[in-house]
Amino acid sequence: MDVHETIKDIKGQFRLYMNGVISQSMREKGLDYKLNFGIELPRLKEIAARYEKNHEVAQALWKENIRECKILAGLLQPVESFYPEIADIWIEDMRYPEIAELTSMNLFQYLPYASEKAFEWMADEREYFQLCGFMLMARLLMAGKQLNERAEAEFLDQAMATLQSEATLPQKAAATALRKFAVQGRENAKKLNRMLSPLVKSDKPGVGVLVAEIKLETEYWH
Known part of the structure; x- marks a missing residue:
């Protein structure tokens, strides 16, 4: 056919x-x-x-x-x-979180350059690029990807900034990625718990709730 x-x-x-x-x-x-x-x-x-x-x-x-x-x-x-530039074109065309989530799950996480794209997209200002970046990072962490020191610092920096942003979709995806990072082990959980403590009483919409959810994961390891 x-x-x-x-x-x-x-x-x-x-x-x-x-x-x-x-x-x-x-x-x-x-x-x-x-x-x-x-x-x-x-x-x-x-x-x-x-x-x-x-x-x-x-x-x-x-x-x-x-x-x-x-x-x-x-x-x-x-x-x-599926070359990197096609991946970018697909994200430009996304309108709904469901498509971002399923494309990250069914395709993006298997790309040989998935890791590079996750970092590139997380740092992008555009909503759906950020959303896919954090969804992809969550998938990679779930699959057991270990971040080296520099990558970990960059991920935590991006995720913490997005967690406190006004962009609801990337904010929730960043929280999910942080949860997946926390369950990789005691050290990750402890580090994240320390970073999140000052945000528990945040007056920014939704931040306190998301932080409380992530902290539940980190406390499992204490």
């Missing part, structure tokens, strides 16, 4: 599994894709498993303003042909 035929075939599968209730609920929450079939992730993974990974198909799917196409693009994109 050529690219056009494959895309047509994939959209046919979407119609079979459409869930109007979920789709409607997402629309009410402000997710205004051109099309949203409301298909759950396990089902989308099943659909993706029926196709070979293919660069052209994934790129064509990503260009569609359809929720399921964007998710499948991340599942069908081969890692070896």
Whole structure:
């Protein structure tokens, strides 16, 4: 099948599994894709498993303003042909946290340059770049990535600054990454606990709550 035929075939599968209730609920929450079939992730993974990974198909799917196409693009994109500049172009096109999260989980974390991009994106001023940076870092830490001294200092610096920022989405993603850092071991937990203590009574919106959640993780190690 050529690219056009494959895309047509994939959209046919979407119609079979459409869930109007979920789709409607997402629309009410402000997710205004051109099309949203409301298909759950396990089902989308099943659909993706029926196709070979293919660069052209994934790129064509990503260009569609359809929720399921964007998710499948991340599942069908081969890692070896997904160059750093394409990763940036995809993030520029992101509008919803769900897509940032699933693309980080299904594709970004497996890239050979994932670590470099995580640091580059965390330091970016743009909301979705920061969001993906911290989501990707959380994934790498969960997979057991150990940061050297310099990388750790840079990560903690970025995460603590973002935690106290006004940008709600990156703020929450930074908190998640800090939690994943804390559970890597006693030293990490102790270091983080010390850094967070002054923020417990922060008057900035949401900061106190997020700090309390992270501290719960760090206290497990005490």
